[in-house]
Amino acid sequence: MVSTQGRLTIVLACCAAMCSAQAEPLNLDAEYLRQREQLIKQMADRQWCADVAGQVAHPASLIAESDRDPADVVIRRTGALLDHLSRQGVDLSDAAGQLDKLRQRAAEVPLDAAADRQAIYLQACHLRRRIAWSNPLLDFDKLLFLTRHRPMRGDHHMVDQYYGFNAKPGGSVCVLEKPFSDQPTARDVLKDVKVTSGRLAGQTLNAGSFNTLDLDYDGESIAFAWTECGTVPEDADWSNQPWSKQRAIDNHKPYYHWNPSTVFHVFRAKLDGSQLVQLTDGPWQDFDPCFMPDGRIAFISERRGGFLRCGGNRPNPSYTLHRMNGDGSGVATLSFHETNEWNPSVDEHGMVVYTRWDYVDRDDDGAHHMWTCYPDGRDPRAWHGNYPKKRETRPWMELSIRAIPDSNRLVAVAAPHHGYNYGSLVRIDPQLPDDGAMSQLRRITPEAHFPEAEQAPGKPHDRGKHNPAGEVYGAPWPLDENFYLCVYDPGQRHHGIYLVDVFGNKELIWRDPSIACVDPMPLRPRKRPPVIPDQVRPAEQSASATVTVMNVYGADFDWPADTKITALRVVQIFPKTTFHMHEPRIGAADQSLGRGVLGTVPVEADGSAYFEAPVGVPLYFQALDADGRAVQSMRSDTYLHPGESLTCQGCHEPKREAHTSLKMNSAPLALRREPSKIKPAVEGAWPLSFPRLVQPVLDSQCVDCHRKHPDSPDLTGAIGKNGWSKSYQSLAPFAWKLYGANGSIFATGSRSTAGQLGARASKLIKLLEDGHYDTKLTDDQMHRLVLWLDTNANFYGVYHDLGRQGRGECVNPLLQ
Known part of the structure; x- marks a missing residue:
């Protein structure tokens, strides 16, 4: 008698070997008739x-x-x-x-x-x-690709799609022989191959699920992610999980359990099936391996820690860009960004290109588009798509971004936030000015609308909605600017491999009706991009880095008249360490980040600044006037590595203009001296906590008078709703704040307007400056209010020990 477990193992092993079967001739007439049906719909x-x-x-x-x-x-x-x-x-x-x-x-x-x-x-x-098939670009006789099922459970979401415990068992790494014939043959290159080292040594990968594939530049080695699709036993340990077993059950996700058998790990192998090695292990999702020109491998991992802020009732750990040696040693964090990133690749110049979800004090659906950095993680930059004027007038999200050979352009999938990595294909030209809409983009597959942004091609939703779904194209591999390998299925389930071109043609190369194909690429050596030398020092050699601003006035916006910037404020943000979006309510602005003000550095008369900054933490900067009030503020973050020298031309400088230093006759004033050290902020500013920063001002200047007038707002530190003090609840309506909620872009845009933010825009400062009875604040007291108002008017500084924070105690962040 065969047990249920035994039958399941047999079924999964068969599923994993599906692409090893001898292919039948492609039924091209049936394929063309399906395409005809689509054309009829498009012509209607x-x-x-x-x-x-x-x-x-x-x-x-x-x-x-x-x-x-x-x-x-x-x-x-x-x-x-x-x-x-x-x-x-x-x-x-x-x-x-x-x-x-x-x-x-x-x-x-x-x-x-x-x-x-x-x-x-x-x-x-x-x-x-x-x-x-006569195209000279098709000068290869084999294709490499993965097969995998769509996730069988979990939220239909850009983050959850890369969770191993949501994966359906089945799939394989395949080589397609004779791809440009009418009878190609696929074979499973890892069927029955055993892992040679690590926890899974001696086991095969027949019964799990694959994700994200890459081919080394020599065309001989592959890297990919794989999960065992392990189940969570009844007696599983939940003490090391982000939530309790009961809470997981109550939210119908008892399988959201992070352990080595349920998450994705990165593997490497030779294409002849030898040297199958597990490179990563542990309770983290590790995926998206990308071979780098120097032999190391970039990948995406949850190891950095933290959670996204809009995940509702389920845990969604943040995963960001990492790097390791080719043998899996030397794992290092490249990105200290506070929320998720995806799909690294290497461009023609040796830079890493990836997708970053960027929502510091702004709409959580507003920006998940193209970023670049050096291979050692230095200098993260957004060259495209980070500041939309309206979310619905361009791709909602861009994934699978990959450089086009011998071009400065790139290809990407216009994908949804509340969906998977499929959609419409677009071409990006980051050398063109970004108008916050479509100026840098061209549609390769215009008949396919942008999921979540559009209801039909070129017809935006009034407010984003993933209906109709439109997850039809995916995984583009550019051959040049006109021709692309990709996967396609108008039914959005069993994507086949196609050659598509910019003229509207598509040709089926391979399809398995029982499982989806993904990540098709030519199986051949390819040009290795230049190796950019590392400039990051070991952390033990340098605990700091430097930042240079050539001229803060160099901007793509107008500063308020007669503005003089005298200092930059350096603010550190703390990644969220609790998984529920409203636990805690950090302040009156939903999805706000805990933060701490490190202090200020001077800006010279010519607008330049040069200063030391801490490494390995997300930072943002604010430009301050002579009164110490923010005139402009970032709504993104950056970070530095040990020994790094980060240079900015200005504040939101025009990206296509020649660097300021090339137009100067002499060095900026700040660079003629040693770098400034950050002048620490006042007590209570790191972490920035209302009870520590603001309540002392109220106790000194306001509470006694307000107590004499029963109808006056309560400005005491007594704790009330959300654990907030009565005083915070009274003052929050008079504060200036930015929300992270989906749709907040309609009220507050995607970037700050100079002079119209923080204390300058708050009702509270206006009330005080207009004269509030006999209230006379000291400079220090006014500075504390300004600091609170300029940094989004939070109550809590961090996400834990709320009672202690409410009582005015200093509670340091668990994760920086």
């Missing part, structure tokens, strides 16, 4: 073509006015492909003659001759395929 209402006409990579990808039916569309687009390849020197004279005959035949056959029109359509599709 052509308004989308007008709506996106100025945003496409090539106009041939639209439906033309002259297109009467799918046959016309395919003939026209095939002609665009043929013309392009002919200009590349491909001899397509015979195909051109056949296409001319089809074009003439289509002009003669009436539209109501349905069978004849369909026959013309199918002939055009088969001719298109022959033309497509």
Whole structure:
């Protein structure tokens, strides 16, 4: 008798080996008829073509006015492909003659001759395929890819899609032989291969689930993520989990349990099946391996710690950019950002490109787009998409960002926040100015709308909504600016591998009707980008770094008239250490971050600043006027590595202008001296806690008078709702604050407006300056109020020991 467990193991082993079966010939007519159905839908209402006409990579990808039916569309687009390849020197004279005959035949056959029109359509599709396969870019005879199922459970969310315990068992690492034939064959390169070292030594990977694949530059080694898909036993230990067993059960997620058998780990292997090595282990999700030019591997990991702030009732640990040696040793944190990041790749210049979710004091659905950094983690920068004017007028999120060979452009998936890594394909040109919408983007697959942003291509939602879903394209691998390998399925479930082009053509390469394909790439060596030397020192050699601002007035906005910036305030933010979005309510602004003011540094008369800063913590900066009030503030964070010298041209400087230093006749004043040391802030500013920073001012100046007038607001430190003091509840409506909630962008935008923030914009300071009875604050007391108002008017400084904080005790952060 075979046990249930035994039957499950047999089933999973069969599933994992699916791509090793001998392939049947592709049923191309059936595929083309499915594409015909999609074309008919696209032609039914052509308004989308007008709506996106100025945003496409090539106009041939639209439906033309002259297109009467799918046959016309395919003939026209095939002609665009043929013309392009002919200009590349491909001899397509015979195909051109056949296409001319089809074009003439289509002009003669009436539209109501349905069978004849369909026959013309199918002939055009088969001719298109022959033309497509003549492309000189297809100079490889094998493809590498993964198969995997969509997550079988968990929230339909950009973060949860990379949790091992949500993965459905099954899948494999496959090589596709003869990919550009009508009968390609796939084989499982790791079937029955045993892990050679680590906790899983001696075991195969047949029964788990795969995710995120990369190929080394020599074309011989692969790296990927894999999970055992382990179950959580009834007697599992929950003491080391972010939530209790009962809370997990109450929220219908008893499988959200982080342990080595339920999470993704990174593996490496040779393509001949040898040297299968487990590189990472532990209770963290490790995934998205990316070979770096120097032989190390970048990857995404939860090891940094912290939780996202809008996860509702479930734990969502933050995962960020890390790096390790090729053998798994030397794991190092590259990114100290406070929330999630995804999908690192290396561009043509050797820089790391990745997606960062960026919502410091702003909309939690406003920015998860392209960032870059050096391979050692230095100098994180947003060159595109971080400050939208309206979320719905461009991709909601961009994932799978990858550099296009021999180009400064990149390809990405316009993906949803409340969904998975699929959507529409776009091309990014970060060298163009960013207008906060589509100026840097072109649609490669314009018939597919941007999930969550649009209800139809070019027709934005009034307010983002992931309906219709639109998770149809994914995992693009650029061959050049016009041709891409990717996966596609209009049914959004079992994505097959396709070659797509900017002219609107797509050709099926491989599809498994029972499981999705992902991460297709040519199996061949590729050009290794330049190796950028590390400039980060070991932490024991340098506990600090330096920041240079060449000219704070260099900005892409207008400063308030007669503004003089005298100092920069350095603020440290603390990653969230509790998983529930409202535990605690850190202040009146939802999803605000705990923080601490480190202090200030001087700005010289020419707008320059040069100062030391701590390493390994997320920071943001504020430009202060002569009264010490914030005139401008970051709504993002940066961080430094030991020994790093971070340079900013200005404050939100125009990114495409020549660096200020290249236009100067002499060095900025700040660089003619030693770097400033941060002048520490007042007591109670780190961590910034209302009971420690503000309540002493109220006790000294306000409480006695307010007690004499029963109708006056209660300004005592007595604790009330949310654990907040009565005084905080009384003053919060008079404070200036920024919310992190979905949709807050409609009220507060995606970036600060100079002079209209913090204390300068608060009702409280206006009330005091207009004269509030006989209240006379000292400079120190006014400074404390200003500091609180400039830094989002929180109550708590950190996320734990709330009672102690409420009583005015200093509670340090658990995670920095």
